[in-house]
Amino acid sequence: MKLTFALHVLLVIMVIARPALWPWALAGLVLNHLLITAGGLWPRGTLLGPNVTRLAAGGPGEGCVAITIDDGPVPDVTPAVLDILDRFGAKATFFCIGDRVLACPDLAREIVSRGHTIENHSLHHFYRFSILGPWLMAREVQGGQDAIAAVVGRRPTCFRAPAGFRNPFLEPILAHLGLQLVSWTRRGFDTVEKDPDVVRQRLLRNLAAGDILLLHDGRAARTAGGAPVIVDVLPGLLEAIGKAGLRTTSLGA
Numbered sequence: 163m164k165l166t167f168a169l170h171v172l173l174v175i176m177v178i179a180r181p182a183l184w185p186w187a188l189a190g191l192v193l194n195h196l197l198i199t200a201g202g203l204w205p206r207g208t209l210l211g212p213n214v215t216r217l218a219a220g221g222p223g224e225g226c227v228a229i230t231i232d233d234g235p236v237p238d239v240t241p242a243v244l245d246i247l248d249r250f251g252a253k254a255t256f257f258c259i260g261d262r263v264l265a266c267p268d269l270a271r272e273i274v275s276r277g278h279t280i281e282n283h284s285l286h287h288f289y290r291f292s293i294l295g296p297w298l299m300a301r302e303v304q305g306g307q308d309a310i311a312a313v314v315g316r317r318p319t320c321f322r323a324p325a326g327f328r329n330p331f332l333e334p335i336l337a338h339l340g341l342q343l344v345s346w347t348r349r350g351f352d353t354v355e356k357d358p359d360v361v362r363q364r365l366l367r368n369l370a371a372g373d374i375l376l377l378h379d380g381r382a383a384r385t386a387g388g389a390p391v392i393v394d395v396l397p398g399l400l401e402a403i404g405k406a407g408l409r410t411t412s413l414g415a
């Protein structure tokens with residue numbers, strides 16, 4: 163943001179001093195905005211600010227994999243997910259949508275009582291999140307914090323942008339609220355891919371300690387048999403993580 167502001171000032175001074183250079187100033191401006199847009203559309207990128215894509219080496223999650231589950235809680239999917247996690251003694255992080263937490267408070271509290279953490283995935287999960295202005299964007303982040311804190315009694319420390327897309331207004335909002343932007347190491351595209359084997363293979367490719375894996379309980383795609391893909395994917399995924407000698411951990415715990 164500061165660099166962009168400085169560039170705008172510089173270009174204005176340049177055009178005032180040498181009016182004939184305006185096409186270059188315009189080109190610089192367009193290039194700057196294209197770069198910002200590209201940075202916002204790159205979920206794992208760091209151009210627009212800090213972005214966690216792996217667990218920190220030497221941190222509390224050493225030797226662990228973080229399974230993150232987005233867009234819930236959902237009454238017909240999340241309970242089955244919780245049962246599978248329990249069966250394998252696994253811990254996960256649920257990036258919940260604030261208004262879903264308000265709609266299913268008992269289920270949100272159950273996620274926490276079974277040893278997992280709930281982090282902030284915005285209040286409404288607007289797909290236009292990345293084009294919101296600073297005021298509306300702040301309301302989405304703050305609203306997610308307030309909804310989750312009101313229901314489970316703990317304020318999230320991590321935020322994940324809807325679809326991973328953002329703009330330069332997000333970072334100052336997160337810094338103000340003490341939130342860390344978290345994306346992922348790998349995702350299985352389980353909201354669109356109906357074949358659980360394909361999703362599992364994508365998530366397990368080059369599996370290593372520190373990986374942050376992305377799955378969804380909300381908006382889950384359904385297998386040919388009609389089951390939510392995550393419910394089919396999780397047992398084999400957790401088994402493979404165990405066989406690789408890795409444990410699971412919750413973010414923000």
Ligand SMILES: [Zn+2]
Pocket residue numbers: 232233283287323324325
């Ligand atoms: Zn999402």
